[in-house]
Every structure is written in structure tokens, then in C-alpha cells.
Amino acid sequence: MRRTLLMLAAFVSGCSKGPETDLQYIKQARSLAAEWALINQQAEAGAVTRTYAESMHQWLHDGLQTASVSLTQPNSAYGAEIRALIAEPEDAAPDRLRSHSEALKQIEDKLESA
């Protein structure tokens, strides 16, 4: 019985690895990058408080870290893109952050249409 359960667990974990499983984290990272860009754009325009921007940066960074460590294929192209995003400074230019978001969106669309 125990052996059957272990085999079942191994089968399920084997099935749940790969880009399909990672899609949710790619989507999450894509949106977080776009949210980060929007916050920095509003911060540049003086439309948000410094405290708000700093708090949001912290939460965005935590969200991206969680997405990154949850990937089943961290050495993939999207894994590298998410790591590059995490390495950006808090006050990164909105356009630069949007380019990361766009790159992840393209990967996401490709995986969804596959």
C-alpha cells in the first residue's frame, strides 16, 4: 500500500513539472514587473508617497522571489528573465521594467498557445 502511494506520488510529481506548471509563476512575475513599472512611473510623476512606493517595492520583490524559487525549471529562459528582473534596482526605469514584463508575456503567450 505504502509502495503504491509512493509510486503515485512520484508519478504525480513527475507530471507536474515543466513549463505548464511554471506558467502560473510566469504570469505572476509578468504582472509584478508591470505593477513595478507603473509604481515607478507614478513615483517619478510625484503621484505616490515615498512610503507607499518603498512598501510596494518590498512586496513586489518578495512576490518575485517566491515566483522564482517556485519554478520547476529555474534554468529556463523564463527563469533567467525573472532573475534578471529581481536584480533590477528598486528605482529602475519604468521602460526597462516593462521590457521584462513584455518578454515574460511573450513566453506566457507561447506556452498558452502550445
Added chain:
Amino acid sequence: MNPLELTLGIMTAVGGFVDISELVFAAKAGSTFGYALIWVFAFSTIGIIVFSEMSGRVAAVAKQPVFNLMRHRLGLKLGLITLAASIISNLITCAAEVGGVALILNYLTGLPYMAMAVLVTAVLIVSIWVLPFKWIERAYGLLGLFMVTFAVALVAIHPPWHQIAGGLVPQVPHGLSTKELLTFGYFTVAIISAVMFPYEVYFYSSGGIEEEWSIKDLLTNRVTSILGMGLGSLLAISILASSAQLFGPMNVDPELPGTAALEAAIPFGKWGLILALLGMFFAVAGAAVETCLANAYSIAQFFGWMWGRHKKPWEAPRFTITWIALFVAALGIVLTGVDVMTLVEFAVLFSILVLPLTYLPLLLLSGDRKFMR
């Protein structure tokens, strides 16, 4: 009719419609599917208006809160299942709200999230202990009206009103893939479930008893249900429509509750952001109070204990200990570090189970002449 009498409905609706789950669900729905899910809000609003009016009528005429009558109608076994599912759903929702208020305080002050969660819980407990029921509903109901900032912000960004009006027509967008259709279906069910959270009717009907409603208050009940829930729905739809206009085209599917506040910051700058965050703070804090009291009301009513905030805390000791314990349990869940949005998704899941078990007996009871004499 005194306009302040509407505050029970406003608190129930603002805390029910624009709690932490709705802030994210409405914003995500707008950014993902544009205006196509507005009809789900309109449909659920009619549902919650009908059921809250019914529960208020049962409270005013039969002088019985919903959970008390449900136990008689469902029998002990099914009543216990409903109670258990409702306790779990409300407790998880309460934890999500406590976490949500702590998050909003973190956005406003920059102080640590966990410390804010402890502070928020202490302040909420003290506010329920100290304030009479009337003042609890007035304080959280009226201060939650800061949320109107979102409706004003929507007007300020000049949205395509004809498309928003088109969203009121029941529809499924064309050309969706199977996955997208499933996501659309998930959003539809989640919105209905989140708008019609059973804790709203538990709180509303118990509130009617707290305020000693009688047959002469039936008009107040009807007006309160329609205006309160209508306002809540308007605010939720405003968040959805602003998100469709501002976030959708930028690939933003709000992952953080704080992103919703940008809807007011974009047209109005820092003051818009602060007013939106204050509105979110009071609305979510009101929802935390609502879910906690709704849970304590249900338990006390089910077991036939003395209950109510119209009594001094020591006059209904088991009820008092229950609501304090529920707040402490909710804080305990938050302190484990679990993500607020994960809590929200679990709460919605349990709510789907409780929905029919709450609303079907209520429907049968409100038409039962034996109870409604």
C-alpha cells in the same frame, strides 16, 4: 427615516463588497476580461439585496436571527455541517481581512507588516469591546465611505461609458480559448461567491436584532438593503472598470491589494492615493469586524447562548469570549506568514459550500407564515 439608520446596510455592504477579496478580484476581473464581468456583479447584487432584505424582514417580524432559524429548519446534523463550514469560511475570511488591514497600514506607514497585524487585532478588539453596536456600524460604515474615491476616480479618467453599460448585459467574450473560458467561469463563480458571502446576512440579520427592529422598521430594512448593497456594488464595479481602463492595457493583473490604490493615484496624485488607502483601510477593517462578529453570532445562536453587543460584554460571557478568541485565531493564521490572497481563495471556496445551505432555508423561512406571523 433617519439617514444614520442606513449605516448598518452601508457597513454590511462596504465590508462585504469591497473587502480584501473584492479589491483584488474586481481589479483582476477588469484587467483580464475588460468590462465583460460587470453583469456578474449586477446579478450578484440583486441576489444579495433580495437575501439581505429577507433576512432583515425575518429579524424584524419573527424576531429571530438567520442562524437560529436555520438550525430548526435544517435539523441538527445539517445545521452542524453548515455551522462548521461557515466557521471555517468566516475565520479564514477574517484572517484575510486582518492581514489586509495590516498590509494597508504597511503601505501608509511603512511599519512592519506582522507588528501591524498585532496592532490591528488589538485595536479591533478594543473598538468592539468599547463601542456600542450602533457606533460600531456608524464608525466603520461612514468611514468606509472614503471608498467613494474609487467611483470619483473612475469618472475622472473618462472611461468608455457605453462599454461599461454594455458590460451589464450577460455575456461570455468571443474567441476565448478553453483555458480562458475556464478562467472566466472561475471569476464568475468567485465573484458571485464573494459578493454573496453568507457572513453578510448573518451580520445584517443579527444587526437588525441588535437594533431591536420591528414591523415598523420594514421600510428601513428595504431601503438599507437596496441603498447599502447598491453602493457596495457601485464601488466594486468602479474598481473593475478603472482596472479595465488603466491596468489591462499595461499587462497588470493586480497581484497586490495595494495596486488597486493606483486607480485613484493616477488621476488625483498623492491625495487620491491616501484617500483610496484610507477607504480601503476602513472598509477592510469593517469587514474584519463583520466576519468576526458574524462568526460569533452564528455560534452563539446555534447553541442558544446569550449574545449581542447591545449587552455589556460580561452579560454575554460566552459570546464575548468567542469573538475575542476568533480574532486571536485569525491573528494566529496571519502570523504563520501565509499569503493574504491564498487565504482569500480558500475563503471563497468554503463560501461556495455554505451559500446554498444558508440561502435555501432563508428562502423557505421568509415565505413560511408560521414564522412570519
